[in-house]
Amino acid sequence: MQFKDYYAILGVGRQAGAEEVKRAYRKLASKFHPDVSKERNAEDKFKEVQEAYEVLKEPQRRAAYDQLGRNYRAGQQFRPPPDWRQRFAQSGSHGFDELNGFSDFFSTLFGHAHRGAETDADADADAGEVQVTLEEAYAGTKRRLMLEENGRARALDVQVPAGVTDGQALRIAAAGRRSLVLRVKLRRHPLYTLDAKDVHLQLPLAPWEAALGAKVAVPTLGGTVELTIPPGAQSGQKLRLRGRGLPGNPGGDQFVVVKLVTPAAHSPGEKEAYERMRGEFDFDPRANWP
DSSP: OBOOOHHHHHTOOTTOOHHHHHHHHHHHHHHHOTTTOOSTTHHHHHHHHHHHHHHHTSHHHHHHHHHHHTTOOTTSBOOOOTTHHHHHHHTTOOOBSOOTTOOHHHHHHHBTGGGOSOOTTTSOEEEEEEEEOHHHHHHOEEEEEEEEETTEEEEEEEEEOTTOOTTOEEEEEOSTTOEEEEEEEEOOOSSEEEETTEEEEEEEEOHHHHHHOEEEEEOOTTOOEEEEEOTTOOTTOEEEETTOSOOSTTOOOEEEEEEEOOOOOOSHHHHHHHHHHHHHOOOOTTTTOO
């Protein structure tokens, strides 16, 4: 689950007073209201602004959020303390039954918090984990769970939305007032590694491709793209493919990390080629050593 910076969403500082928060909310709500706005993703942004205001307008809820969020930045992986629900309920703050499409982050922290210590019948039930590939996380997928309720087994189809990240909690409506919580586990990928919604890929290059520049076909989760390698590329250099990470609001990018691969010299001709290079280049890779 990713941490949400509600101050950044409203465009106010952490020391903003109640009136400043209210003014910022009204301005953004007017800008992104789905009935009038022509902005891209206006409905999603409107819900995000509403969510931020619901937290920051109420002093006790805001204080609890500030305490949890002082060491986090937007987009970082976040899990509340195990005793969060009890602590929040004891503070006297009110939770929500109707979450109006708010995020998993919001519902985990503030949904049903006013009930205090929940009964087993009302508490969220742990449904285990669902393993998905990075390709499935990029495009979204479905899984079928088998549940046992009142002694009877039933199948439940679960939609895993596009853009899920490792450890994210999916809340699924079940019988009565209970919800099922399903944790996402991303499988290790042979090519890509993931940092929040950013995808990283090592790109092997021959020395002449790095030195002279080249156009290289690079795989991404959304398909192969042609990447221009600038002349003089160095090992470890990062090249960005914007918008090629996991989708979301905001979505991620793909970072291509240059990795120079030096071919071995086996034949006399290959060895001679390296000898010519040594003679032609006035180059010392350790020239900057102290």
